[in-house]
Amino acid sequence: MAVTIYDIAREAKVGIGTVSRVLNNSPKVTDGTREKVLSVAKKLNYQPHAFAQALARKRSNTLSAIIPFFTNYFFIEVLQGAQETLVSLGYDLIIHGVNSREQMEEYLSKSLKKGRVDGTLIFSLELSDSVAKEFLEKNIPLVLVDTQHPKFTSISVDNFEGVRIATEHLINLGHKKIGMITANLKSVPAKERLIGFKQVMQKNNLSINDRFILSSSQTKNDGFSREAGYESMKQMLQQNSELPTAIFVSSDIQAIGVLAALREHNISVPHDIALVSFDDIELSKYFGLTTMRQPMYKMGELAVHKAIQLIENPGTVLSSETFTPSLIVRGTCGQNPAYSFPSN
Amino acid sequence: MAVTIYDIAREAKVGIGTVSRVLNNSPKVTDGTREKVLSVAKKLNYQPHAFAQALARKRSNTLSAIIPFFTNYFFIEVLQGAQETLVSLGYDLIIHGVNSREQMEEYLSKSLKKGRVDGTLIFSLELSDSVAKEFLEKNIPLVLVDTQHPKFTSISVDNFEGVRIATEHLINLGHKKIGMITANLKSVPAKERLIGFKQVMQKNNLSINDRFILSSSQTKNDGFSREAGYESMKQMLQQNSELPTAIFVSSDIQAIGVLAALREHNISVPHDIALVSFDDIELSKYFGLTTMRQPMYKMGELAVHKAIQLIENPGTVLSSETFTPSLIVRGTCGQNPAYSFPSN
DNA sequence: TTTTGTTGTGGAAGGGCTTTCAAGAACTTA
DNA sequence: TAAGTTCTTGAAAGCCCTTCCACAACAAAA
Numbered sequence: 001m002a003v004t005i006y007d008i009a010r011e012a013k014v015g016i017g018t019v020s021r022v023l024n025n026s027p028k029v030t031d032g033t034r035e036k037v038l039s040v041a042k043k044l045n046y047q048p049h050a051f052a053q054a055l056a057r058k059r060s061n062t063l064s065a066i067i068p069f070f071t072n073y074f075f076i077e078v079l080q081g082a083q084e085t086l087v088s089l090g091y092d093l094i095i096h097g098v099n100s101r102e103q104m105e106e107y108l109s110k111s112l113k114k115g116r117v118d119g120t121l122i123f124s125l126e127l128s129d130s131v132a133k134e135f136l137e138k139n140i141p142l143v144l145v146d147t148q149h150p151k152f153t154s155i156s157v158d159n160f161e162g163v164r165i166a167t168e169h170l171i172n173l174g175h176k177k178i179g180m181i182t183a184n185l186k187s188v189p190a191k192e193r194l195i196g197f198k199q200v201m202q203k204n205n206l207s208i209n210d211r212f213i214l215s216s217s218q219t220k221n222d223g224f225s226r227e228a229g230y231e232s233m234k235q236m237l238q239q240n241s242e243l244p245t246a247i248f249v250s251s252d253i254q255a256i257g258v259l260a261a262l263r264e265h266n267i268s269v270p271h272d273i274a275l276v277s278f279d280d281i282e283l284s285k286y287f288g289l290t291t292m293r294q295p296m297y298k299m300g301e302l303a304v305h306k307a308i309q310l311i312e313n314p315g316t317v318l319s320s321e322t323f324t325p326s327l328i329v330r331g332t333c334g335q336n337p338a339y340s341f342p343s344n
Numbered sequence: 345m346a347v348t349i350y351d352i353a354r355e356a357k358v359g360i361g362t363v364s365r366v367l368n369n370s371p372k373v374t375d376g377t378r379e380k381v382l383s384v385a386k387k388l389n390y391q392p393h394a395f396a397q398a399l400a401r402k403r404s405n406t407l408s409a410i411i412p413f414f415t416n417y418f419f420i421e422v423l424q425g426a427q428e429t430l431v432s433l434g435y436d437l438i439i440h441g442v443n444s445r446e447q448m449e450e451y452l453s454k455s456l457k458k459g460r461v462d463g464t465l466i467f468s469l470e471l472s473d474s475v476a477k478e479f480l481e482k483n484i485p486l487v488l489v490d491t492q493h494p495k496f497t498s499i500s501v502d503n504f505e506g507v508r509i510a511t512e513h514l515i516n517l518g519h520k521k522i523g524m525i526t527a528n529l530k531s532v533p534a535k536e537r538l539i540g541f542k543q544v545m546q547k548n549n550l551s552i553n554d555r556f557i558l559s560s561s562q563t564k565n566d567g568f569s570r571e572a573g574y575e576s577m578k579q580m581l582q583q584n585s586e587l588p589t590a591i592f593v594s595s596d597i598q599a600i601g602v603l604a605a606l607r608e609h610n611i612s613v614p615h616d617i618a619l620v621s622f623d624d625i626e627l628s629k630y631f632g633l634t635t636m637r638q639p640m641y642k643m644g645e646l647a648v649h650k651a652i653q654l655i656e657n658p659g660t661v662l663s664s665e666t667f668t669p670s671l672i673v674r675g676t677c678g679q680n681p682a683y684s685f686p687s688n
Numbered sequence: 689t690t691t692t693g694t695t696g697t698g699g700a701a702g703g704g705c706t707t708t709c710a711a712g713a714a715c716t717t718a
Numbered sequence: 719t720a721a722g723t724t725c726t727t728g729a730a731a732g733c734c735c736t737t738c739c740a741c742a743a744c745a746a747a748a
Contacts, residue, residue, distance in 0.1 A: 052734030359728035396704030
């Protein structure tokens with residue numbers, strides 16, 4: 001049986017209340033008793049019992065994170081950011097990986113009420129109204145990462161700004177005929193990136209050729225997949241005799257498919273066509289992709305801070321923060337001649 | 345305030361004990377009362393309070409997993425296996441990603457005593473004696489995955505068998521002059537894979553040319569890195585005028601480095617040199633690597649089952665299970681002509 | 689000296705559950 | 719019908735903590 005505060009109280013000849021006060025750094029304890037208690041606690045190698053504490057305090061010092069497994073590298077980095085901050089703040093992390101929105105809802109409906117966690121982080125998954133309502137009703141702190149909802153604090157990436165930087169990079173390199181390959185337009189980021197692209201082109205007085213703009217009809221991963229990228233590029237090659245000199249692709253994973261399609265047609269990157277994409281997943285460096293990097297670690301970190309702020313400060317107004325992705329120049333845009341493809 | 349068993353008891357006009365018994369499927373309750381309680385519980389949308397339960401039962405239905413972040417893809421897959429099994433069994437998972445053994449020990453020393461988890465899973469990290477002692481003393485169920493210790497249940501991969509399959513695949517393809525590039529020999533898998541390789545060569549009456557066998561002196565990731573692979577291959581190229589016709593590389597990530605070095609020298613894979621490696625990380629398919637796949641998902645799954653068995657059945661003897669990796673034939677071994685490199 | 693005010697302290701209550709215990713209800717059996 | 723069993727049930731105790739309340743001890747003010 002583990003050591004309890006009763007053991008300490010007996011040994012130190014004080015009351016359990018005093019022991020608890022000492023352990024919680026309450027100021028109203030004499031230095032003498034404090035030392036006495038502390039030394040006994042150390043001698044007995046006391047550790048507070050997490051559940052008893054949680055029960056009494058009505059606080060568990062635990063957060064849950066719901067992350068889709070399929071986000072892969074994003075998953076790990078963001079998790080790393082979240083986890084390390086959490087540890088430094090004395091919290092634990094219950095993680096729940098899911099593969100779909102349905103799975104998330106199922107999990108939430110079961111776990112939410114158990115009072116096991118003080119707050120929740122949801123990554124990349126769109127919030128359904130029913131879930132949103134439940135969080136609101138139960139007043140459980142919730143932070144959204146890489147997804148948004150008007151009623152909750154969220155952390156996301158500025159797609160418009162990212163696209164602007166990417167596209168202007170291409171423009172500054174002298175490209176005028178620029179195409180875009182995006183994912184399934186039902187997905188919010190796919191749509192935003194396309195709209196952003198058109199805006200930038202217009203702002204720079206460049207004409208938009210609709211034949212150079214393709215979206216995907218695939219539903220698996222909303223078209224953010226290698227296959228989708230491959231198909232889109234194939235299609236562009238079929239439909240056109242003349243090609244753009246540069247293409248902005250809405251994700252790295254699609255860009256890898258695009259590269260494969262181009263290679264099949266012996267079209268050299270970046271010589272014949274330059275490429276810039278979005279995400280900077282782990283694969284990107286191996287393929288030499290010039291891309292827009294999302295500060296994943298930072299996002300995890302900030303998510304935790306926001307969540308804890310919400311917990312410790314229930315009145316906090318919801319705040320949505322936006323990160324600007326940064327341009328990572330590698331081989332596919334042609335600016336960096338030292339960068340061979342696939343890269344070293 | 346949440347609904348408690350007291351609310352149910354009052355509403356259903358029974359005692360709290362009865363409510364608890366119904367909720368825990370105790371047989372000694374009449375069908376009549378059972379239904380009554382159940383219907384009230386449903387009506388009030390009751391959810392048991394996890395901490396109160398844990399406190400009373402002295403069981404938390406929670407496992408903690410300690411996984412090094414740097415294992416990347418392994419991390420995700422194995423986690424997925426663990427997590428999904430856990431959910432199906434009604435357990436929660438506290439995960440703790442670490443970057444080193446020191447970090448792991450620090451975390452353990454703090455968290456172990458809190459009685460927060462019923463058992464622990466440790467992945468890929470070698471157990472120090474002090475930590476081992478602590479687990480033993482406190483009698484906390486522990487399962488080791490991808491690492492071993494004589495006193496604990498573990499799940500690992502049969503390196504010898506994996507190497508045998510890989511190397512004999514090369515031999516069956518007609519190769520006789522086979523080299524090996526391994527990682528830092530301080531790491532157990534690196535060493536085992538090398539020893540295994542030599543055994544297989546001998547068993548097949550093939551001569552081992554020491555000039556074709558390289559290990560890495562790098563310490564970062566124990567030499568399981570792209571850079572290490574690149575360096576090793578460079579070195580082999582420098583030292584030899586004649587090269588082996590096939591190389592077994594101790595990990596995929598190194599193989600990617602090897603590929604880069606070979607490309608620089610215009611040596612074609614698999615035409616001039618065939619390659620087989622180990623792990624089947626996510627990258628592998630994009631590089632068309634023929635490799636030995638570890639059943640990561642399965643390992644996570646089994647780890648959980650073993651841990652829970654240990655928890656629910658404290659007398660269980662420790663059992664160590666070994667998985668045999670399976671050969672994934674892609675482009676780099678030359679057997680699969682349809683597989684271009686980098687692959688489609 | 690008495691009164692008022694501080695400060696430190698012990699212990700009960702409470703958090704929500706499981707489990708034990710004793711007693712009442714419902715059955716047997718003679 | 720009485721005595722003896724067996725079931726079912728309500729309520730108390732216990733899990734380990736935090737926090738509130740009341741009181742003791744002492745210092746300062748009257």
